[in-house]
Amino acid sequence: MTLENITLNLLENALDFIIRGLDELYNDSDDSEYEERFIIPISQPQRDYKYGILHLYAGFILLLKEKLYRDTPSLIYTKGEKTVDYKQVTDRLKKLDNSENQVNFNDNDKSTIKNIQDYRNVFEHYKIENVDTLKLKEVIIDFIDLINRFLNQHLEIDITSPSFDIPPETRGKILSIKPIYDRMIEESKREIKALGEEKVKTFKKVRLRVLRDLKKDNEIYFDRTGDDYNIFSICPKCDEEKLIYEGEFAGVCTNKKCYEYTSLTHCDKCGSITIGYDWEETWCEYCCEYLAELIENDKT
Ligand SMILES: [Zn+2]
Numbered sequence: 001m002t003l004e005n006i007t008l009n010l011l012e013n014a015l016d017f018i019i020r021g022l023d024e025l026y027n028d029s030d031d032s033e034y035e036e037r038f039i040i041p042i043s044q045p046q047r048d049y050k051y052g053i054l055h056l057y058a059g060f061i062l063l064l065k066e067k068l069y070r071d072t073p074s075l076i077y078t079k080g081e082k083t084v085d086y087k088q089v090t091d092r093l094k095k096l097d098n099s100e101n102q103v104n105f106n107d108n109d110k111s112t113i114k115n116i117q118d119y120r121n122v123f124e125h126y127k128i129e130n131v132d133t134l135k136l137k138e139v140i141i142d143f144i145d146l147i148n149r150f151l152n153q154h155l156e157i158d159i160t161s162p163s164f165d166i167p168p169e170t171r172g173k174i175l176s177i178k179p180i181y182d183r184m185i186e187e188s189k190r191e192i193k194a195l196g197e198e199k200v201k202t203f204k205k206v207r208l209r210v211l212r213d214l215k216k217d218n219e220i221y222f223d224r225t226g227d228d229y230n231i232f233s234i235c236p237k238c239d240e241e242k243l244i245y246e247g248e249f250a251g252v253c254t255n256k257k258c259y260e261y262t263s264l265t266h267c268d269k270c271g272s273i274t275i276g277y278d279w280e281e282t283w284c285e286y287c288c289e290y291l292a293e294l295i296e297n298d299k300t
Pocket residue numbers: 235236237238239240242253254255258259260
């Protein structure tokens with residue numbers, strides 16, 4: 001077997017093991033339609049702990065080897081055709097000449113790995129009895145979080161990306177895992193922020209013209225806020241009524257001291273445009289007030 005063959009197998013096998021492990025640990029999410037961002041990230045590992053952990057761990061070790069291989073292919077070997085074990089691979093990753101490629105796990109991560117190794121040994125060699133499943137679930141979730149971070153930071157792989165080729169049921173399961181879901185949301189917010197910075201740059205150049213046009217024709221931009229139709233909404237940053245819409249999903253504050261770029265979505269109750277992200281369930285201020293009044297009236 002040549003080195004080239006092995007590298008392909010390393011990464012593919014690693015991901016295969018990890019996906020298999022996740023599949024074994026998680027039930028199908030209740031929704032049959034897996035609309036990515038709308039999955040509620042609450043699911044807990046609850047199915048086959050033994051094979052789930054064995055697969056995840058095997059996949060993780062292969063990821064470490066892949067990282068080592070990407071730096072210096074020959075480093076994954078010890079003697080002859082034998083490849084490094086966990087201790088050897090982590091030692092070598094710490095000492096890589098190129099400090100950018102070095103991998104140093106912090107104490108939390110080390111203890112997560114140690115816990116998983118312990119469970120793995122128990123599952124592999126003994127009968128599984130008297131295992132505290134609450135504790136076990138916590139450790140599994142920490143380990144999945146660690147794997148996900150490792151993939152992102154050290155191998156530039158995002159398993160939540162739509163371009164990552166996996167069956168939709170598996171995607172549903174992956175996104176139902178809270179740390180993975182949270183990281184995806186963080187990433188989406190970062191992307192929106194970066195896009196916003198670009199948009200604001202452009203807007204600054206045309207601000208005066210846009211404001212003038214809005215005065216002439218505010219049809220395109222109107223939204224209902226309170227009783228009056230108004231082209232401007234309250235900006236969440238400066239609290240002034242100076243936010244205008246750019247399309248349906250974003251707004252920019254026309255206040256020169258602010259220029260905040262804001263993500264917009266539709267109110268889940270009345271459908272009007274309101275501040276929020278499209279993956280969140282959001283009610284507009286108007287509907288929130290209405291609901292608060294109903295509750296208040298209910299009390300008296
Ligand atoms: Zn503002």
